[in-house]
Amino acid sequence: MVDENDTHDWASTEFGEANLGDARLAQRLVALARRLACSPQGSFPQSLKPAELKAAYRFFDNTQIDTDGILAPHIAQTLDRMRQVPVVLAIQDTTEFNLSHLHATEGLGYGTGGNERGFMMHSLLAVTPEGLPLGVLGMKTWVRAQEEAGKGRHRKARPITEKESIKWIEGINHLAALRTRCTETRFVCVGDRESDVYELFATERPDGVDWLIRAARNRRVRHPAQYLWESVQAMAPLGNTDLLVPARGSMAQRTARLTLRCAAVRLRPPQAHASRLSELDAFAIHAIEEAPPHGTEPLE
Numbered sequence: 001m002v003d004e005n006d007t008h009d010w011a012s013t014e015f016g017e018a019n020l021g022d023a024r025l026a027q028r029l030v031a032l033a034r035r036l037a038c039s040p041q042g043s044f045p046q047s048l049k050p051a052e053l054k055a056a057y058r059f060f061d062n063t064q065i066d067t068d069g070i071l072a073p074h075i076a077q078t079l080d081r082m083r084q085v086p087v088v089l090a091i092q093d094t095t096e097f098n099l100s101h102l103h104a105t106e107g108l109g110y111g112t113g114g115n116e117r118g119f120m121m122h123s124l125l126a127v128t129p130e131g132l133p134l135g136v137l138g139m140k141t142w143v144r145a146q147e148e149a150g151k152g153r154h155r156k157a158r159p160i161t162e163k164e165s166i167k168w169i170e171g172i173n174h175l176a177a178l179r180t181r182c183t184e185t186r187f188v189c190v191g192d193r194e195s196d197v198y199e200l201f202a203t204e205r206p207d208g209v210d211w212l213i214r215a216a217r218n219r220r221v222r223h224p225a226q227y228l229w230e231s232v233q234a235m236a237p238l239g240n241t242d243l244l245v246p247a248r249g250s251m252a253q254r255t256a257r258l259t260l261r262c263a264a265v266r267l268r269p270p271q272a273h274a275s276r277l278s279e280l281d282a283f284a285i286h287a288i289e290e291a292p293p294h295g296t297e298p299l300e
Helices: 004-015 023-036 050-061 067-082 151-157 166-179 198-202 228-233
Strands: 087-098 118-127 133-142 186-191 209-213 239-245 254-267 280-289
Touching (some): 004 023, 087 166, 118 166, 228 254
Parallel strands (some): 087 186
16 A cells, blocks of 8 residues: 555656646546555555545546546656666557446447457556566557457458557557657567567667567578578577566476577568568577476476
C-alpha cells in the first residue's frame, strides 16, 4: 500500500496537464490517479469507495475522454525520464481482455480460445536495460468483429495492412515520431515471438531506433547453412552469462548459465512475398543453457 499523501505530487505531475477540453475533467483524472495509486493491484470496486466508483464510471463514460487525452501528459513525463538515460527498451506486447462474464456490456468482439466476448490492447512500455519502468509510450485498443471470426486461416494471402500484425509496424512508426522529442536516447523496440514478422524487419527505421525480436521462424538466409537456426548454432561461442530464473510451481529459483553465440546473417524474404520484399541484414543472437538441472528443459 502507498500513503495517499505520497501520491499527490506524482498524480499532478503525470496527469495535471491533460487536455480533456475541460479543466474539471483534468482535475478528476488527477484525483482518480491519486486514489488508484494507493492500491494499484486492485480493481476499481476494490480501490474506490462507492461514491468514487460512481464518479469514475461517469468520468470514463464522458465522450470527451479518450486514451490519447489521458496518456499525452504521462508520455511527456516519460520522455523527460528517458532523456536521462542513453538506452531505453521500448517493449511492445498485446493483452487480451476476456469479458464474456459481462453479458450486458456492448461493443465487444470475439477472442481466442474460449473467449467469446472481449477486446484487445497493444501497449508500448519504456524500461531501462536494468529493468526500471519509465512509463507508457503508447496504447491501442480494438475489438475483433464477429464477422471476421474464422478468417485467420486466410491470413497468408492478406496484405500486412489488413492484419492485426500491422500493430508492430505502427509501434515502430510511433517510436520514430517520439524520437524527434528525445533525440539523444537510443530506442530498442523489443517484441516477443508474435512480432517475428518480415514486413516489420523491412520497415524503414530512423537513426536511433533499433529492434530486438525473439525469433519464432527458422527463416531462409544467404549463408552456407541456408537457414537461421543452423547458421547461428554453427558459430563459435562468444562467452557465457548467468540468468536468475525465478521459482515457478514446484521448481525452485535457480541460476542458469547460458552460452552465447552471434552471427551476422542476410535474411531472405518469405517465398510468398519475395517479389515485393528485399533481403536484409541482421544479427542473430543465440543463448542456450548447456547444462540444465536433471529433468529440466534448457532455456533457449
